[in-house]
Amino acid sequence: MYDFKLPDLGEGIHEGEILEWHVTVGQSVAEDDPLVEIETDKAAVTIPSPRAGVVVATNGDVGEVVKVGQVLVSIEDNGASASSGAVAVAASASSASETAPGVTASTRSTPTAPAASAPRSSASAASASSTAATSSGKSVPAKGAGSVAQPASAPRVSAAPVALTAPVASVPLADRNRPVPAAPATRRLARELGVDLYAVVGSGPGGRVTAEDVERYAQGSAAPASATSTGGDAAARGAESADEAVSAEAFPEGGSAIPFLEVEPLPDFSRWGPVETEPVRSIRRKIAKRMVTSMVLVPHVCHMEEADVTELDELRRAEKGRLSSKPGGKLSLLPFVMRAVVRCLKDFPMFNASLDPFRGELVYKKYYHVGVAADTPRGLIVPVVRDADHRTVLELSAEVERLASAARDGSLGVEELQGGSFTITNVGAIGGTGMVPTINYPEVAILGLARAQQKPVVRNGRIDVRLLLPMTLAFDHRIADGANAARFMNQLVYLLADPRRLLLES
C-alpha cells in the first residue's frame, strides 16, 4: 500500500483547504486521475494520483486544512506483488521503476519518489521529531522528471520544495568516518548549497542521498550561516582570491536568494600602501558568523531611551563601600538593570522568546537566563547568568564578576555560554552616548547600555543635573512591534528611576 502525502506546492505554501474529493474509498484510479481539489492561499489546484490502484482511505473532509506532507490518500497497488528481499526494496524505492515503458517524462504528471522505503540506518537513528519532519518532505515531487504537471487548467505548481525539514542542529549526523552514499553530482550540489551531507537523511536505497534530498534540506535550512559556510571557510583560510567570494548563488534557487546580494572580491589593498593580513579564526570567526546570521535573518529595529538613574546611583554609591568586601561588592549599575530587565521580560514575554522559522512557531522561554556581553582579549564573549530572576542584585553582581573574569582568562565552560534568553551589552565603562547593538540570534532582543552621564534635565520647569543612562533595545521586528518595545522600555525606565520601585515591583 502506498500512502500519498500532500506534495509540496511550491511558493512557500505549506497547507491548503480541501475543496472537493474526486475519489471515494474503494474506487479504482489510474495514474494521473484527479484525486482531490485543494485550495491554497494562492490558487486552487487539482492533485493527481501518483499511481494506479484502489483507493483504500481518504484523509480529511471538505473544508479541512491539510498540511504538506500529511497523508491524503492511501492507494493499494493492484497487481503489485512484492517479491522477496532486497530486490523488492530497491524496486519500490527507485523512481525509475515507476516510469512505465512508453511514458515519456514530459507527459508524466506523477509526483514521484514516494516515501516507500525509509532509509534504513540513518532514519532509524533519527529522533522522533526530525523523522517526522523530514519524512514529510519525502513526498515532494522529484525535480525535473517529477515536477507536478497539473491537469489542463490548473496553475502550474513549481516543484521547488519548501521547508519542512528540521533545522540543522536537531538532525542526527551519520557516522563521519564513512562516506555518505551520494552521486558525485549530488555531492557537488551539496557543496554549492553549503549542505552538510551527513546531516541529510537519504531517501534512496541503502540511505543514498539524492539531489532532491539535498535541495529539500537546503530549503529547510537556508539560513545564510549554513548556506555560505563553504565560502566562509575559504575566506577564513585567508584566501585573498576574489574567486572564493560568497555570492548570492550560494543560496538555493528560488525563495531564499537575496536579489542583488553579491559579495564582491576585495581589491588588492597593497596597491595603495603596505598591508598586513591575519587569518580570521576561532572566536572572531564565530562572532562574524553569528553577526551575519543575525543581520541577514532578523529585521532589526532599535528603540532608544534614557533612564534617570540619579537615585539608583546614589544608593549604589552609598552601599558600595559597605559591601566592598563581599562577593559582588564592586557593584555597578548593571546588576540593577538586570533585575529590572527580568521584570520587563516577565511583563513582555515576546522579548524572552525565539522564533523557530522551520516549525513556524514562537518558543516562549519560561526561564530568564541573561547573557552579559564581555570584552575579552580574544573578542566578544557572552557568558550567561542563569536564572537571573532568582538572584538578588548583589548575587547578580557577583555572578557577572565571576563570569567576566572567567571569560577573560578563558576558563568558561561551554554550558556557561549557552542557553541565554536575552542579552545585555554594556559599553558604558568604555564610553559612548548611545549604540545600536546586534541581536544575539536566536534571541529576540538585546539591550545596549552606553555611558551614564550627568546632564541638564528640565523637570517641573527647572533645570536639574541628573544622571542619565542611555539605553537601546534592538529587537526582532518579526516578533515584536515598536509599540511593544516602547512599553518594555517605559517599564524599564520606570523601574530604574526609583530604587524603591525595584524593591517593590521586581
Add this chain to the structure above:
Amino acid sequence: MVMGTLTQEVEVVVVGAGPGGYPAAIRAADLGKEVMLIDERAELGGVCLIEGCIPSKALIHATELVEHAREASKFGISFGEITIDIKRLSAFRRSVIDSLTGGISMLCTKRNIEVVKGRARFVGSNQLAVEGGDVASVKFKHCIIATGSRPIVLPTAKDLDLWSSTEALELREVPKRLLVVGGGYIGLELGFVYATLGSEVSVVEMLPSLLTGVDSDLVRFVHKNAKRRFKELMLSTKVTGVRAVDGAYEVALEDKNGKRSATFDRVLVAIGRRPNSENLGLETTNVKVDGRGFIQVDETQRTADPRIFAIGDVVGGYMLAHKATREGKVAAGVIAGHAEAFDNRAIPAVVFTAPEVAWAGLTEAQAAEEKLDVTIGRFPLTALGRAKAMGQTDGMVKMIADRESQLILGVGIVGPHASELVAEAALAIEMGATLVDLEATIHPHPTISESLMEAAEVALGLPVHTLPPR
C-alpha cells in the same frame, strides 16, 4: 620587478605539464582564467606520457600480442616463428608519444594557454623564477604545483648505471639476464615485457608477496603467471649491494636462509617514486610538506599557502595519472570559484600485468581492518561463457558491499580487460549503487563485464552461473 628582470603577471600558473598539470591548465582556461603552463621538458605530458603509462602500455600491448599468438596454438592456429624488431617497436612507442604530446600542445595553444619551457622555482608566495625559459619571472594570483615524482634510486648503488623504468621503456637493448628490483606494479609490468622480449627475468621483492596492498586472492593469479614466465621470483629477499663486474652486475641478496650473490646483465630498479618537492623554493612560501616530501593539501587541493595548490604525485596518495587529473580539475575549479572538492570514494587502480589486476574502493583487507560488516561476492571467470570462449579463464571478480545497506564499497578484478571493467565499478561506488543496482543492470552477453553482475548476484545469494550458498 626583481632586479630588472622581465616579470610577467598571470592569474594562474601551473608548474608541471603531466596528467595533473595540463588538464588543470586546460580546465582553468576553460573556466575563464588566464593561464601559464611551465614544464622543464620540451614536450608536454609529463612522466605519464613520456616515460610512464603510455609507453609502458604500448610495449605491454605489443608483447601480450606475442603471448596470445603463442597461445593461439590451442585454437589450432600457429604463426610460425615470431620475430621481434625492438628498433621498430621503439619507433612505434616514440610515434605514440609524439602524437599525444603534440595533441596536448595543440589543445593548450588553441586555448591561449601560455606554454613556457623552463624550470620553475618559488621566490615567494606569489612569484616564481623560471630558469632556462623565455620568461624569467612570473607573478601569479594562484599557482598549481604539479611537479610529479621521480624514481627512487637504490641507496647502495647510487653511482652505478642501473636502469629505472625510464631507461627500461626506452628499449635500448634486451638484456640476457635482467634483475627487476621491486615486485610492485611498475617492476612486474616491465618484467613481463622483457620476459616476452627474450630476457631471463628475475624479480626480487623485500616483502613476502608481489603487489603489496592488493588483496592476495587477486594477486594469486599474477603470482602464478609470474612464476611461469620469470626465471626466478625471490620474495622476502633484500638486495644488500650491487657491484659492476666485467660489464655485468653482481648483486648481493639476502633472505632468511642467508646471503648469496647472483650476476645479471642489467638491473632495473623499481622500488617506488619520490615527490619532486625539493629545489622548488617551497621554503619561500608557506607550503608545508610531510616527512616524505609530499606536499600537504586539503580536500580542495589547497596547500597551507592559500594562493598555492598542489596536485598529482607530488601530494602522494595513489600515485596514478587519473588521480592527478581529477585533482587538477578540482584545483582549477576551486580557483575559478566553484564549490569543488576531491571527494572521490573510489580511485581505480590498475596493474597491467598478465592477467590484469584492477580494483576500486575498499579492499577486502581494508574492510577486515576497519571491522566493517560486509558481504562479499566472488565470481570466478571459469564460470563465464566469454572467458571460456577466449580461453582465458584465469581470474575472478570480487564485490564487497555493506551487509545492511548493500551499498557497494569495493570491487576487485583480475583477468582479461580488468582495466576496462573497473571503470564500471568506480562509477557504481561513486554513485552509491547497491548490489541490486548492479544485478538488475543488463550487462551485454557474452562479455567479461557480466562477471560484475554475476559477482553482485553471488553477494545477494542469487547466483545464476554458480551454485547458491546453502
